[in-house]
Amino acid sequence: MQDDAEHLAHLSAARYLAGPDTALNARLFLWHALGLNQYFVGDGWSTDPLTMERVEEYLTGNVPLATVAEHRLIDLHVVA
16 A cells, blocks of 8 residues: 555645545655654654664755765675
8 A cells, every 4th residue: 555656545745735634644644755654653752663762753855965064974784
């Protein structure tokens, strides 16, 4: 459902604006537009479902990495 743009529950910006103003539609729009999953509660904190540890959560637009001041790149070696 979430990846099928033709599914009725897939709310693009146009579908969201045209539909009823409900909490469910807002949640579906945030899921599809921003990828905010079931762990997003909107209070500025994210909870790890395994440890229940809470950390600050931020939403921001994508920008080129070169425009981010004082950034660092760390090579991660992932073993499958």
